[in-house]
Structures are given as C-alpha cells and as structure tokens.
Amino acid sequence: MKPLRATRAWSAGRAYMLASPFHRFILILPLFMLLAMGVFVFLTYREAQGALLDEFRVALREEITNLEMVYREEGLEALRESIDRRTSLGEADHTIYLLTEPGGQRLAGNLWHWPAGVPVQDEHSVTFADPISGNTVAAEVFLLYGNYRLLVGRRAIYEQVGEHLLRNYLWLSSAVILAALACGWAFTRLIRRRLGAIAGTARAIRNEATHARIPVGNSGDxxxxxxxxxxxxxxxxxxxxxxxxxxxxxxxxxxxxxxxxxxxxxxxxxxxxxxxxxxxxxxxxxxxxxxxxxxxxxxxxxxxxxxGTQVLTRRPLALDTFAADVVSLYAPLAEEAGRSVVVRAAPCTAQVDRELLGQALANLMENALRYGQGDIMVRVVQYDDHVLLGVRDHGPGIPSAAVPRVIEPFVRLETSRHSPGSGLGLALVKAIVEAHGGELQLLPAQPGLDAVMLLPSSPF
Incomplete structure (x- = not known):
C-alpha cells in the first residue's frame, strides 16, 4: 500500500510541476546551465590534458638527453649512480626511471621491471599504468649505445587535475542549481504575480465589473x-x-x-x-x-x-404561495397542451421584488411550455442562507456548450426563428436574479432542463 501511495504522490507531484510553464522553466534552467558547465569543464580538461602531455614530453626528452650525455661522457656506472641519486633525493615523486640491460634485467631506477605492453623502440612515446599506484604514466623510451634500455616517465598528474576539476564542478554545480532555482523562482513569481493581476481583472470583468482595468507597473517592459x-x-x-x-x-x-x-x-x-x-x-x-x-x-x-437604475422594491414574500399563484396562471395553458404542472414548495420567505421575480418565474414557465415537453415541476427549497426557486421540464434541454450563449440577449438556439420569442427571456431572468444578489443556473435534468434561481434569504 505504501509503495502505491508513494507512486501516486510522485505522479501527482510530477504532473503538478510539469503542468505550469513556470515550473518547467525553473527545472529546465538549471539543467541547461549544468549542461553548459559540463561541456565547458570537459573541454577545459581536454585542453589541460593535452597541454600537460606536451609539457611532459618536452621535459622527458630533456631528461633523457641529460642522462644520455652522462652515459656518453662518464659511462654506464655513472649513469646508474645518476639515476639512483635522482630517485633517492626525492626528485622522482612523479618521475619514473628504469635502466635495464639488453635482456631486460634491471640496473637502476624506481621501477622493478619493464612495463608489460611497452615496446622497446628508440625514441618512442608510450603510456602505461603504474603497477604501484595504477595511475597513467607518460614515458619516453630511449636505446643507449650497447642496446641498454632507458625509460623515463612521469605519473600523469593531469588525472589529479581532472579530479580537482570534477570536485570543483560538483561544488559549482550545487551552487549553480541553488542560484538558478532561487532566480527562477523569483523571476517566475514576479511574472506570475503580474499575470495574476491580468487574470484577476479578466475574472472581475467576466463577473460584470466591466469598468475594472489591469494595473500598469512602472517597469515599462x-x-x-x-x-x-x-x-x-x-x-x-x-x-x-x-x-x-x-x-x-x-x-x-x-x-x-x-x-x-x-x-x-x-x-x-x-x-x-x-x-x-x-x-x-x-x-x-x-x-x-x-x-x-x-x-x-x-x-x-x-x-x-x-x-443599475432599476430600483427594487423589496418586501417579505412567501415564495411557496407566490409560486403557486404564478403556476395557477399557466396551468390552463399546460392542460390545453396535454401537460400538467406540479408544485413542490416548502414554506419559506425571502426579501424580493414581487413584480420582478414574478416576471422571472413567468419567463421560465413560458420557456418550459414553449420549448419543453412532458410535465413541468416547480419547486421551492429553503437552505441556510439562500432559497432555490426552479422550473424543470422533460424536453430536449440545452447543450452544455450553449448555456453561456443562451442567456445573452437576442440569442436563440432555434436559428430559423419560426417559433415565437425574442431571445430576451433568459437574459431578463438572469438580470433579475443578479439584481437580487443571486445566480441563475441552467442544469441538465436528463431529460429536460432544470432552470434554477438561487436567491439570498435576506437582502445583501
């Protein structure tokens, strides 16, 4: 159960992070910076490696030249003493010496045998693994007079440079990630706050605050x-x-x-x-x-x-009795069409304008008779802080996509306009309900339409 919950939490968190372009920006920015830094560090390491190898080769050739001059001028024994002196004085912390007989027996140096895989070729540059430390060794092979073999090499400290660069890269990467996350969060927070002001103003305008405007900043961007x-x-x-x-x-x-x-x-x-x-x-x-x-x-x-120039005359009104009075006017019309009107009203009272609310309920009744089918149900329900006054029919209803349009003035779903009507009925109902501080909802009844007026119990 716990792994399943963890998986779901991870999936939900990932979906949340990837859903917003700002979250994606915060995540992608450090990745691109790390990638750029990685490429830079790799190229720097390659350049440093090449430069150090070139310096190694030059220094090794100079060292071999000096040792070869000792051998020519003073002989083999002087060469052995010179190599032993170099190794004993600590000059060979990173330098490797090996002098052998033509058969490969060691004569001097800090390497005990000829490295495996290193060819015996005069003035040949080689690399091999140090048998003691395992580090890479860059070396030069030189054949002295009499076929004595001389190998001089240096442990490749560029590997240490690479390790140093890697450590610095890891530390720098951590700092870059934190800095990028902080900068990305601050930047996106600023942008989101400004976009939030735009969205909030648009929401206010959609909610009839048509005079609302988006605040302009001072950045001029x-x-x-x-x-x-x-x-x-x-x-x-x-x-x-x-x-x-x-x-x-x-x-x-x-x-x-x-x-x-x-x-x-x-x-x-x-x-x-x-x-x-x-x-x-x-x-x-x-x-x-x-x-x-x-x-x-x-x-x-x-x-x-x-x-807003219409003055509402609010008085306490028993909505159950009020609904029954309005229905009594339309019940004969429903009977002529072979339909009936059912009233389900709980006793409740609200502060409303009787004339306007009567106009609204009458419009809903006329729509139910004109466009609906089957029996019509009018209901009045009392809630804690509001009252529900609804008219439900059993006709074709209104498609959900058409609900926002059908409450606009002069909008009718029947584009041919053969049936009577002006397209102002629902728009007027919406205006009356909102003038009372309520809300008009057109809900699918499956089948039919449930037109609901939600009104506050007391004046707002």
Whole structure:
C-alpha cells in the first residue's frame, strides 16, 4: 500500500510541476546551465590534458638527453649512480626511471621491471599504468649505445587535475542549481504575480465589473506594454457596449410611444370593422404590435437592470404561495397542451421584488411550455442562507456548450426563428436574479432542463 501511495504522490507531484510553464522553466534552467558547465569543464580538461602531455614530453626528452650525455661522457656506472641519486633525493615523486640491460634485467631506477605492453623502440612515446599506484604514466623510451634500455616517465598528474576539476564542478554545480532555482523562482513569481493581476481583472470583468482595468507597473517592459494595449482594448469595448446598449434602449423607448398610438388606432379600426373580414386582419396586426411592444418593454427593463437604475422594491414574500399563484396562471395553458404542472414548495420567505421575480418565474414557465415537453415541476427549497426557486421540464434541454450563449440577449438556439420569442427571456431572468444578489443556473435534468434561481434569504 505504501509503495502505491508513494507512486501516486510522485505522479501527482510530477504532473503538478510539469503542468505550469513556470515550473518547467525553473527545472529546465538549471539543467541547461549544468549542461553548459559540463561541456565547458570537459573541454577545459581536454585542453589541460593535452597541454600537460606536451609539457611532459618536452621535459622527458630533456631528461633523457641529460642522462644520455652522462652515459656518453662518464659511462654506464655513472649513469646508474645518476639515476639512483635522482630517485633517492626525492626528485622522482612523479618521475619514473628504469635502466635495464639488453635482456631486460634491471640496473637502476624506481621501477622493478619493464612495463608489460611497452615496446622497446628508440625514441618512442608510450603510456602505461603504474603497477604501484595504477595511475597513467607518460614515458619516453630511449636505446643507449650497447642496446641498454632507458625509460623515463612521469605519473600523469593531469588525472589529479581532472579530479580537482570534477570536485570543483560538483561544488559549482550545487551552487549553480541553488542560484538558478532561487532566480527562477523569483523571476517566475514576479511574472506570475503580474499575470495574476491580468487574470484577476479578466475574472472581475467576466463577473460584470466591466469598468475594472489591469494595473500598469512602472517597469515599462513588454508586459506593461501588453497591459496598456489590453486596457485600451477594454476601454474601446466598454464604449462600444455602452453605445450599443444606449442605442438599443433609446430606439426601444422612442418607438414605444408611436407603437402604442398605432395599437390604439388599430383597436378603434378593429371595433369599426368587427363584423367584416378586414377586422380579422386588423386583429392580427394588433397582435403583432403587442408582441413588438412586449419586446421593447423587456428590452427597456433589461437595460434598467443592467445599468443599475432599476430600483427594487423589496418586501417579505412567501415564495411557496407566490409560486403557486404564478403556476395557477399557466396551468390552463399546460392542460390545453396535454401537460400538467406540479408544485413542490416548502414554506419559506425571502426579501424580493414581487413584480420582478414574478416576471422571472413567468419567463421560465413560458420557456418550459414553449420549448419543453412532458410535465413541468416547480419547486421551492429553503437552505441556510439562500432559497432555490426552479422550473424543470422533460424536453430536449440545452447543450452544455450553449448555456453561456443562451442567456445573452437576442440569442436563440432555434436559428430559423419560426417559433415565437425574442431571445430576451433568459437574459431578463438572469438580470433579475443578479439584481437580487443571486445566480441563475441552467442544469441538465436528463431529460429536460432544470432552470434554477438561487436567491439570498435576506437582502445583501
């Protein structure tokens, strides 16, 4: 069980670290720096190794030249004494000497036998492993007069240099990792804080705080330039939306009075032509004008609610009785369509505007009758701090992807618009509920749609 939990924790932690580009940056930055440092250390080691080997070769050739001159001028015994003196005085801490007879028997030096695998060739450069320390030895082979063999070498201290570089690389790598993590964390924290301000402002605008703007910093960098452009775009969008709303509301307000006058005139004409075929045509025209006036009325009410100029008259209202009264108006229409309306209401009271809330519930009932199928259920449920007032039908419902669009003004899922309706019903319900401090939710009922108004129990 513990290994499974550890595996799950590791998988969750890895997914969390790799999910954010900032976390990936914090992890990748030290890796790239370590890789660059590793390549640099490797090249430095190779260069140092080559330089030291070249110096070794030059020094070894000079040493062999000196020993060869001793052999020429003073003989073999002087050469042996010179080699013994060099080894006994400690000059050979890193230097190896070996003088042998033509057959390979040792005559002098601190190496006891000819190294295996080292060819006996005059003026030949070789490398072999020191039989005592195991270090690499760079050596030169020289054949003296009489076929005496002379081998002079040096233990490759560049390996010690390599170990020293490796230790320093490990210490430097640790410091670089800590510094990179600290710098990456500080840098990403700064960027995330600035992006968080952008996201927070966008969230506030989405929640109807349309006048919110992103705070601009003092750095004058690319992010500040982006913020300036975003704020300018939001200002322009706000102006366009305000212009569109004011224009639509002004048009609705200006046309409402002549349309009302037209309806009144048509009513008088209909009274005069009541018994003629033209009277029926006039009645149909009056119905069309009434629908237009209804749309204009809804549009004006929606504008007042969204602009905040609508004053809510809040009074305590028994929602169970209120729901039953509204349902009684639509029950006959449901019966004509062969459907029924069921009310499940618990006794509860809330501070609401009766007229506006009645308009909202009526719109939901009309949608359920117009677009839904089967029986309609209206329910009222009391919770601790809010009240649920919902209308559920058994029709096709609304696709989840279309829910954000269908609550916007003039949006209808039926694009052909053959059925009656203006596309303002749910938008008006949403505005009324939010004016009360609540929330409209359109939930799938499988089958059907469950339109829920969540209202606070007391005024906010």
């Amino acid at each position: 690319e992010i500040d330039a982006l913020i300036v452009e975003l704020n300018a775009m939001l200002d322009k969008q706000d102006k366009l939306l305000l212009y569109a709303r004011q224009s639509s509301f002004a048009i609705a307000h200006d046309l409402r009075h002549p349309l009302s006058h037209l309806r009144n005139e048509l009513s008088e004409v209909a009274d005069e032509l009541r018994a003629t075929p033209q009277g029926e045509r006039v009645d149909r025209l009056i119905e069309d004008v009434n629908r237009i006036l209804s749309v204009f009325g809804a549009l004006l009410r929606l504008g007042r609610l969204e602009s």
